[in-house]
Amino acid sequence: MTIKTADLRDMKSDIKQADRAKMAEKLGQALASTYVLYQKTQSVHWNVTGPLFVSVHKLTEGQYEDLAASIDEIAERIRALGAKTPVGLSTYINNSVIDDQVEWGDVEAMLKQLSGDNLAVADQMREFVKVAEEADDVFTADLLTTRIGALEEASWMLSASL
Numbered sequence: 694m695t696i697k698t699a700d701l702r703d704m705k706s707d708i709k710q711a712d713r714a715k716m717a718e719k720l721g722q723a724l725a726s727t728y729v730l731y732q733k734t735q736s737v738h739w740n741v742t743g744p745l746f747v748s749v750h751k752l753t754e755g756q757y758e759d760l761a762a763s764i765d766e767i768a769e770r771i772r773a774l775g776a777k778t779p780v781g782l783s784t785y786i787n788n789s790v791i792d793d794q795v796e797w798g799d800v801e802a803m804l805k806q807l808s809g810d811n812l813a814v815a816d817q818m819r820e821f822v823k824v825a826e827e828a829d830d831v832f833t834a835d836l837l838t839t840r841i842g843a844l845e846e847a848s849w850m851l852s853a854s855l
């Protein structure tokens with residue numbers, strides 16, 4: 694998933710064109726990871742069984758709704774930077790920092806896996822915040838920082854449910 698400077702919308706901005714291309718590429722990766730995490734969170738919501746069913750079912754519903762909203766925010770930030778968003782589920786799967794396929798096992802294994810996935814996406818975004826700060830792209834740095842907070846909170850709530 695490479696974004697070329699020539700593919701960007703022509704616009705006047707203090708963020709350099711090359712930096713906008715680089716940032717859009719990183720946001721595309723963040724979008725891919727978030728998309729896969731969204732689907733995995735739904736998968737836990739649907740497949741969880743046992744005494745924790747109601748609490749985990751509800752917890753993951755709130756989490757996937759938050760992820761869905763953030764998918765739209767990240768994608769629209771890519772557009773605001775002048776680039777096109779990545780297209781196609783296979784593109785998302787191939788560019789995600791977390792694995793798409795997983796053997797869920799019991800509820801404990803599910804929660805551990807999903808908790809770790811949330812942290813892995815947060816860690817990826819933390820790297821991208823550095824890139825955004827270097828590019829003076831303050832809005833993207835802020836957006837990703839907010840997402841890191843949400844993902845780390847989701848990770849904590851999933852692991853605290855055990």
Ligand SMILES: [Fe+2]
Pocket residue numbers: 738754
């Ligand atoms: Fe549901």
